[in-house]
Amino acid sequence: MAVTQTMVNHALQIMADKNAPVQQRRRQLREAIENEFDFSEMSRSALGYHWRALSPNQRSQFTQLFTAFIEDAYLSKIQDYSGQQVQFQGQTPLGQGYTQINTAIVQGSKSPISVNYLLLQKDTTWKIYDVTVDAISIIANYRNQFNRVINEKGFGQLMADLQAKQQELASLLGS
């Protein structure tokens, strides 16, 4: 989808603009990504079957926190960015209402990293519900982590751990 390509290119521009203040770049990047990701679908998927056991209140609290976490994780990539190029390598349709956009991050002489965006159609717009890096689904990876924390220590602990990590990432970004 063209919107994803626009978003990724826009994000790259923001990341490459080393002269602008970090604060400003964060705000721009957040604005660029927030409408392209389906954070509620990501949250539901990342909790797996535990989602059904949660109250509406817990669900919205989790979605809010996980959204902030993903945003900060994405934003923290600003620091790592050193001019890598993103190549768009077309789409793989995944069936009615689903598609995958394939990209490769080219980094000099090292072998490129494949980063694919999984999108679903909501009414007329396409939104990202998962990202795979080197064939590893990020949401599925968090699902395994969250499942372990909930089973061993409960949902409350997961919220506490997630919050701590999110704040850690946020402080890494500088306020």
Added chain:
Amino acid sequence: MSRFLKTCVWGMTQPWFRANIAVSIDFGRLMAGGKLVKTIFAALLFALTVTVAPAFCADLPAPPPGPPGEYAQSYGDPLAPFNEKMFWFNLKLDKYVLHPVASGYAFVLPKPARESVGNFFNNVNFIPRAANNLFQLKMANAGGEVARFGINSTLGAGGLFDVADSWFGLKQHNDDFGLTLGHYGVGSGAYIVWPFLGPSTVRDTVGYAADSAMWPLPYFVPWYVSLPTGAGKAVVEAVNYRSLHLNLFEEVDRYAIDLYGAVQDGYMQRRAARLKDINSD
């Protein structure tokens, strides 16, 4: 369970199943005359048959597209208590031994030299790669691996330079016996974390043992030469690899809520993806 039973019943109706039983009875008779041995042998082959059978009916329905949402399956981890101990042991070993040693090594040896050391080990480890491509009947890849070894060992200064890729465009095709077993339908089995070796599964452990047995040195020199050589090789290989990926864990840890779970899932997903790759090309 019902799928397993169905597979068993289906397996028993196949001609190769009866052939297996006939062979097993003959073989049992040959090995020892007693009835008990015959029965055990037949039973063992039966077990093997039903394990292999699912590979022949690999028309499992593909999962529906889109996010699995709240119906996502998670895999079990029956060895979790052992695995977690080993995971933290490996992490400490890495933190206090491997990472400091690799950092010092990276400091004294420039990157191109370390990349050449990596190429050297890649080159000498060509036998399992070639063999497993062969086992999966990927003749071009298997031949390519042998050609790569020939080219890199000579023109590539004993394997220090991967000229087979840069001059001749012959890409390396990574493969191992765990993938060969997977290719023929063997499931991954439980997740296991080994001390020193790291994440694996039951299937990949068997694969690792088989691949290790292809290392030729122990067949030519006495054990008191091959054992220290093998250990030394493993250590240098590990240090060299770590020196080329110095922030391997730090990257994962920065974004992980549960590091063990992140590494476990990463391993399982990576292996599943590799298997899908080799099955589709």
